[in-house]
Amino acid sequence: MRFLILSDIHANWEALSAVLHDAATRRYHAVLCLGDIVGYGPNPNEVVSWIRTHADVVIRGNHDKACSGVATSESFNSVAQCSSRWTREELHEDHLQWLLNLARGPVLVEDFDLVHGAPDDEDRYMFHEHEAETGLRYVTEQLTFFGHTHVQGGFIGEPYRRHFEVSRLNVLPNQMSIVPERTYLLNPGAVGQPRDGDPRAAYCIYDSTMRIVEFCRVTYDIRTVQEKILERQLPQELAFRLASGD
Numbered sequence: 001m002r003f004l005i006l007s008d009i010h011a012n013w014e015a016l017s018a019v020l021h022d023a024a025t026r027r028y029h030a031v032l033c034l035g036d037i038v039g040y041g042p043n044p045n046e047v048v049s050w051i052r053t054h055a056d057v058v059i060r061g062n063h064d065k066a067c068s069g070v071a072t073s074e075s076f077n078s079v080a081q082c083s084s085r086w087t088r089e090e091l092h093e094d095h096l097q098w099l100l101n102l103a104r105g106p107v108l109v110e111d112f113d114l115v116h117g118a119p120d121d122e123d124r125y126m127f128h129e130h131e132a133e134t135g136l137r138y139v140t141e142q143l144t145f146f147g148h149t150h151v152q153g154g155f156i157g158e159p160y161r162r163h164f165e166v167s168r169l170n171v172l173p174n175q176m177s178i179v180p181e182r183t184y185l186l187n188p189g190a191v192g193q194p195r196d197g198d199p200r201a202a203y204c205i206y207d208s209t210m211r212i213v214e215f216c217r218v219t220y221d222i223r224t225v226q227e228k229i230l231e232r233q234l235p236q237e238l239a240f241r242l243a244s245g246d
């Protein structure tokens with residue numbers, strides 16, 4: 001089975017469209033979404049509508065919670081709060097209700113897990129090895145996909161006595177095999193707002209039969225998204241950061 005794994009789309013329709021076009025050439029059977037479908041971007045209704053129709057498994061992200069009212073946006077900075085308010089007003093009522101009822105990770109698919117932030121806390125970031133090490137103590141499966149950081153890659157843990165020796169995937173191989181005796185926390189990267197220095201939309205394909213993960217990047221029409229962000233009077237920082245990818 002081949003899975004298209006999407007995270008942090010953030011209402012960026014142009015990025016999602018480019019990813020779908022690119023992914024079609026690689027073939028997949030099911031779509032998995034790791035949350036943060038909305039927030040920041042200018043097309044929340046279009047993106048929610050596509051995910052509702054086409055995604056097979058979806059878990060919630062912190063922006064989905066804030067925009068739908070499951071959680072407050074108190075912990076957000078002013079830019080995120082502003083986009084969260086705008087998104088909430090913009091979303092159709094039935095899309096809001098759908099976001100409100102999204103599952104919390106971890107959610108098991110075949111023999112791997114999906115989480116938004118970390119295995120122990122859906123809102124916790126795993127940027128660094130020590131944060132991943134904490135997460136690895138809570139995993140029940142060999143492979144977990146996570147999002148939230150908007151950084152493509154992740155971590156590999158090798159059991160050592162009572163803890164894990166954790167290494168980060170710094171230089172990404174395009175294709176990576178899942179091998180026995182290691183535990184993986186893998187991030188497909190952000191479709192709609194990459195923050196790893198590469199402004200291209202990020203996603204991955206996981207082939208669960210071959211046990212191979214393919215990390216992919218694709219260019220998209222950033223300028224159109226920037227124009228929409230400014231037209232809708234969302235904070236201009238949200239437009240600028242798409243071009244820098246950080």
Ligand SMILES: [Fe+2]
Binds near residue numbers: 008010061063148
């Ligand atoms: Fe996000």
